[in-house]
Amino acid sequence: MAENVTRDGTPWTPKYLESIDHATCIGCGRCFKVCSRGVLEMKGISEDDVLVDADDEDAMRMVMTVAAGGLCIGCNACAMVCGKNCQTHVSE
Template sequence: MSEVLTYRTFGEMPWTPQYVEEINKDVCLGCGRCVKLCGQECLGIESFEDDEGTERYVAKIVNKDQCIGCQACGRVCVRRAYSFKPKTA
């Protein structure tokens, strides 16, 4: 059984990073707040054509390996389009 990796903050409080796992395109508005906020350049914007033929913009994970597990993208998302997962040993 894998163990969830837990670390300590500067104040010695336990902290478990939650890494970006997925962005729900059906919920995402494509506002770009998360992209601007991410200091690790994990996110970008992509366009696609929906079922009605309208061009839509949504956030996209472009470099998952750069994620530090801060969840800032999920906190700034007004639609709660993000899902996260801890890393296991």
């Protein structure tokens, strides 16, 4: 893996968002607001724990999903604002 550095050359290990635990996510949207990369998407979750569109009538509550994980730059901003500790980040 290539070495990652900040602008001044300080070593930096990316923390890519891999997954979100839908059992603990409350769909608050804070992570969505801070992500500049279009990685996240709010979805609904049904009574049977099936993901549905946010405006689907079967949506019992909202959860955040990793819609485009390949666009993540590993900035870790989403983890910093999540009060539920429901995200998993990885460095590769």
